[in-house]
Amino acid sequence: MPSFWRNMTAQERRSARTGYLALAPWAFGFLVFYAFPIVATFYFSLTQWTLVDPPVWVGLDNYTRMFTRDPLFLSSLKATLLFVALSLPLKLVLGLMLALLLNLKIAGMNFFRTVFFIPAVISGVAVSLMWIWFLQPDTGVVNTLLSYVGVQGPYWFWDRDWALPSVAIMSIWKVGGAAIIYLAGLQNIPAHLYEAAEIDGAGKWRRFWRITLPLLTPTLFFQLIIELIDAFKIFTEAFVITKGGPLKATYFFLYYFYEEAFRNFNMGYASALALFLLAVIMGCTVFVYRTSDRWVYYEN
Amino acid sequence: MTALSFRKSLALVCALALLLAGIGGVAAQEPVTITWWTLASAESPEPAIRAVIEAFEAEHPDIKIDVTIMAESAYGDLMNTALGAGEGAPDIAYFWETPWLPHTLDITDHLEADPDLSRDDYFAEYFTNWATWNGRVVGLPFTVGANFVMYNKDVFDEAGVDYPTADWTPEEYIEIATALTDPAKRRWGGDRPRGPFRAVWRNIGATKPYSDDSSTVEGYFNGPESVAAYTWLWDLVASGATPTPADIEVLGTEGTGPVDLFIAGRLGMATLNNGHMITAANAGVNFGIVPEPHVPGNERFVHAWALRASIWAGTEHPDEAYEFLSFWAGPEGQRINMEIGALMPSLPAVLADYPDADSDYFQGFMGVLDATQTAEWRADHPCWRGAVIRAVSDAWDLIMLGEIERDEVQATLDSMVEPAQAALDECVPRLGG
Structure with a gap:
């Protein structure tokens, strides 16, 4: 005992x-559902396994292949990092801007909050299908609107240079979910701070920089970590819309993992890929966490 | 022991023996339960599945069928899990993935001993490609599917263009598509092949992406026949007579083909399948069917498929499982599915009774069923569809996007050889080939 x-x-x-x-x-x-699968994934990453036959021990071969002989590993990692770099700031900034708008005291605000939150709970597949229509080069809504102002819109998902930015733009669709979290943070900022600043003659912009933003940093920190993890897991859009193309422009890491595991029956290698992604996400999260004491302000 | 007690003892033993025999007899009559995992579809809807079970159990009161009808999305995961675990797999199921095949029961002996069913009852190509593997009979082909070109007769008549015939060539395809194209009506003449593995690639090129022994890409994927096939594709894309991939994605709501565009008369010709054929017939479209075009002198190939209905190797009741398999995927079961659902049976004798069997389009469909199938090659090369096709897909994309010139086709294919060879070398030791 x-x-x-x-x-x-x-x-x-x-x-x-x-x-x-x-x-x-x-x-x-x-x-059962987290710890054991993670440990099992580590074991399977050291094997060659078709999923239905017994795994065969290959030691570190999957990792050796990943780092030395697999060009798709690097290109899918690059596509994913590019997507994270594009979509993460977009979602963080636009989410904050939307939250500031939704924090205004005007009639019908609850209706707007609901409307902006709805996309966050719609199935990713349905959203993807809708965006195919939005961004269709000839008949899509976006290019039609652009044509009214004399702009020839790009081929979006069907253009090697525009495919990845198109998927990043799509991610804005779900910004309402982030805005609701920001909104909760905004409403926790004591009103007397704004009143005091206003009396001292601080304008709106100054109040935002000196009060809102610093006191919102805990929420921003939370959002940064959540959105970072979410961005690394980009999959549905590639699966439904682009199939990783064109010319592998949207061949994201998780899509590569999926193809290896379930189309190529290469579960051992897919396990190694999954663990690598886990390590990358964990590394980024730890980095953000470690730097947080320099920019996150806790009132207490 | 007295004589009386001996007689009493004997009677008791006899009574006990009779009782035990009776119990044994009752046990022997206990029906065997066969588990069956399947999917409901337009071809084989749930009422048809239930009707098959009802008819089978009426004929075989000693066998009960325990069916689970599941969603296609869950089916693969459940099969992988059960086969991987080595237990819990159903006695009967579709074994459509190549890695599942070693887990099927070899039914060669059962089929040879069957007085009512033989491999000759099935379309030969379908039986060879979908029911045999490594010299074993691993199942029975259930239904037939194929790609072919459907042409809208009204569009042809309006444009004053002759209907295509079965011996048409790839060049004629482009010519006809161009003649049918009418930008004012937002109409395209024909669609594009969906991927290099389709029959059209082999018909035109009469080649393979790598050697039969799965060792060499050089000289195959970038060989003269392959270059000819990709150059034809380049010409087709450049003709402007086909919808772009973006158009197909948006305007063709069917995942496997632009049947909506075809039905709406905005696509004069479309490479579709027999499911689309039924859709178009039900929509009242005036259409005909021809095989995909091919280069004269080359063997004609068709991209075709069947569902492989098999018995799990771990079944405890192989004989009873075969009884049901041969009923379900045999003439009785496929006929029930044809009558209640929209199944195209893999047995010519049953398919001959198809409701629209006399129609012009159906006769066209029958014309493609005996052609050599691309599956004949693909089934032996599991690395093509997953690993190698991914490695060479950039060549396809570059042509589809119009990013290379016609005289750059050779150089583009040359540049794909190295990644394709690397993919092949990695995959073959793992999956075979």
Whole structure:
């Protein structure tokens, strides 16, 4: 029996038992659905496995291939990083701007908040199909509107240079979800700070930079991490719209993983790819976390 | 022991023996349950599946069928999981993935001993390509599917263009498509092939992307026949007589073909399949069917498919499973599916009774069923569709996007050889070929 248990009173033990019991379902779920698959993935990454036949041990061969002999690994990683670099600032900035608008005190605001949030809960596949129509080069809404102002719109998803930016632009569609989180942060900023600043003669812009933004940094920090992870997991758009093309412009890392695992029956290599992506996301998250003490302001 | 007690003992033993025999008899009559995983579709809807079971169980009271009808999206995952675990797989199922084939029961002996069913009852190409593997009979072909060119007779008549015939060439395809194209009516003459693996690629090029022994890409993918095939594709794209990939994506709502454009009369010719054929017939379109064009002198190929209905190798009831398989994928089962659903049976004798069998378009469809199938090659080369095709897909994209000149086709194919060879070298030791 562990010493901490022996040192407890009967009442404390009863209380601890109740606590563990309450924790048990979650702990069970974590072990079965998260911890075990991660450990299993690590094992499978050291094997060659077609999914239906027993895995064959190949040691570090999958990793060697990944880093030395696989051009698709690098190109899919590059496409993914480019997408993250494009979509992440877009979503963070536009989400904040939308939240500022949704924070105005005007009639019917709850309606607007609901409308902007709806896209965040619509299926990614349905949204993708809709964007195919939006961005169709000849008959799509976007190019038709551009043609009214004399601009010849690009071929969007069907152009090697525009395909990836098109997918990034699509991600704005779900910015309402981020805006709602920002909105919660905005409404937590004490009103008296704005009143005091206003009395001191601070204009709107100054109040935003000196009060809103610093006090919103915890929310921004949260959003940055969530959106960062989300951006690295870009898949549905490539799967539904571009199939990784044209010319592999949207051949994202997760799409590559999917093709290796479920089309190429190369589950061992796919496991190695999955672990690499996990490491990259974890590295980025740790980096953001480590730098947070320099720019995230906690009032307490 | 007295004589009486001996007689009593004997009677008791006899009674016990009779009782045990009776129990045994009851046990022997307990029906065997066969598990079956399947999918509901337009060809084989749930009522047809239920009707097959009902008819089979009426004929075989000693066998019960426990069916699970599942969504296609879940089917692959469940099969992978069950086969990978080595337990829990159904006795009967579609085994459509190549890595699943080693887990099928070899039914060669069952079929040879079957007085009511033989491999000769099926379309030969379909049986060879979809029911045999590595010299084993791994299932029975269920339904037939194929690609062919559907042409809209009204569009042809309006443009004053003769209907295509079965012996037409790729060059004629471009000529006819160009003649039918009418920008004022937003009408294209014909569609484009969807990928280099389709029959049209082999018909035109009469070549393969790499050697039969899966060792060499050089000289095949960039060989003269392949260059000719890709150059034809370049000419087709440059003709402006086909919708762009963006147009097809938006205007053709069917995932596998632009049937909507065809039905609307905005596409004079379209490479579609028998499911689309039924859709167009039901929509009242006046159309005909011809095989995809091919270069005279080259063997004609067709891109065709069947569902492979198989028995799991781990079944505990192989004989009973075969009884059901041969019923379901045999004449009775396929006829039920044809009558209730829209199945095109893989048995010529049953397909002859198809409701529209006498129609012009159906006769055209029948004309493609005996051609050599691209599957004949592809089935032995599992690395083509996944790994190698991905490595060479840039050549296809460059032509589709109009990013290379006609005289750059050779150099483009040459540049694909190295990645294709690397993909082949990685894949073959893993999946075979």
